[in-house]
Amino acid sequence: MNRIVCKFGGSSLADAAQFRKVRAIVEADARRRIIVPSAPGKRNAGDTKITDLLYLCQHGASVRTDLSGPFGQIVERFVEIEKSLGLKPSIAEQLEALHAELARGVTPDYAASRGEHFCARLLAQYLDAEFVEPADCIVIGANGIVDPRSYRLLGERLADSRRRYVVPGFYGRDGEGQLRTFSRGGSDVSGAIAARAAGAELYENWTDVSGLLMADPRIVEHPRPMAEVTYAEIRELSYMGASVLHDEAMAPVREAGIPVCIRNTNEPDHPGTRIVAKLSPEVEKATQIAGIAGKTNFSMITIEKNLMNREIGFVFRLLGVLEHHGISFEHCPSSIDTVSVVMEAEELESKSELVIEEIRRTLEPDDIDFVPRIALIAIVGEGMAHTVGIAAKVFSALAAASVNVRLINQGSSELNIIVGVAPEDYPTAVRALYKAFVE
Ligand code: ADP
Ligand code: ASP
Ligand code: MG
Secondary structure, eight states: OOOEEEEEEEGGGSSSHHHHHHHHOOOOOTTEEEEEOOOOOOOTTOOOOOOHHHHHHHHHHHHHHHOOOHHHHHHHHHHHHHHTTTSSHHHHHHHHHHHHHHHHHOHHHHHHHHHHHHHHHHHHHHTTTTEEOOOTTEEEEETTOOTHHHHHHHHHOOOOOOOOOOSSSSSSOOOSEHHHHHHHHTHHHHHHHHHHHOOOOOEEEEEEESSSSSSSSTSSOOBBBBBBEEEHHHEEEEEEEOOSSTTSSHHHHHHOOOEEEOOOTTTTTTTEEEEEHHHOOHHHHHOSEEEEEEEEEEEEEEOOOTTTGGSSTTTHHHHHHHTTTTTOOOHHHHHSSSSEEEEEEEHGGGGHHHHHHHHHHHOOSEEEEEEEEEEEEEEEGGGGGTTTTTHHHHHHHHTTOOOOOOOEOOOOSSSEEEEOOOOGGHHHHHHHHHHHHHH
């Protein structure tokens, strides 16, 4: 039988009522055999995710403060779920053991992983499914990315297509056998690994929105959902801030050609967004762009030097300075006599003076401009390559909204145009672009 992997995000498992919705979804299609849960997330806007409470407890234990506040909340939430679903009481005892472990001292990764672990334990019991321990079959490399050995290991563990399995998201082990998590939001990656390992026909990612929206719903009111996007487009959008999927979640399924669907646990009849290798001709014809995403946490250094174009290896030496300070850069747009480098502000933060000084010394520029905060906005779409006038539309929309553009970069894949604006202009700019391209 062909199987579907279903990953449920934190809000989809935030309380017992959400668990009930999850069971109804799983039971509605016999192919939904492999379930990958996150840890219980926020029940409402003011709530705290279990994962964040666990990090808090680990940190608290390491500085020997009293854990009873955050730990009490964790216990309360898991016990409520267990009790309301009528499951056999055992979670309180397991959490007591965790409390002792925390007090003795555990790594942040281990502490955080317990959210997914216990959530999966409860869900496996509730769905009458088999619990699969990811620390036995998902290997995470030193770079934080999945080790391809995982596909065989997990594939063997999920071999029986008549059974139903629950595999907690977010964690595995490293090459030395130590428990390790992916970066935040990493259950999306675990789901993709499970889909690839099981040779699934589809990877469903169940969340709290009815698919990928053309812009961040926290900025644009009721943005339009996309029926279909490509792996490349969603990778670009998620990397640039469309937080609905982890930006590394596409690699395992893309390589195996497994389609992905983003769907809403609270609106299960909505078809959501389908992620495919190539858009269908109707969708391709109807859309100019896939979406708009952005982030406000970048810094930029711009260097000006007369006749820079004649100095062989200039950019190479500039990037060498960054390498020397262990900084990875995001973009490096250039013109004849200027070049800018954009990086995450956090990477540069404490080192900015040292870096600028070293650039001054090694490159002897005429001028250096340092912008501590800049927002980047990506306008993404495969259709851009064969549509005239996209850039013009971007700039006239921003000009009409009185937004000053500080940087422009078009990827050579012609999949995106990136503009840099002041962080305070960010929401205005996103709304103006959305209006120009979508409304
Ligand atoms: P989960 O807990 O299910 O993994 P996340 O909170 O990680 O869910 O991701 C879903 C959230 O992503 C949505 O609630 C929404 O606020 C946010 N989001 C940001 N940009 C977009 C976008 N372009 N389309 C859809 N959701 C987006
Ligand atoms: N629970 C983890 C987090 O909050 C992983 C996830 O939700 O995907 O980051
Ligand atoms: Mg998520």
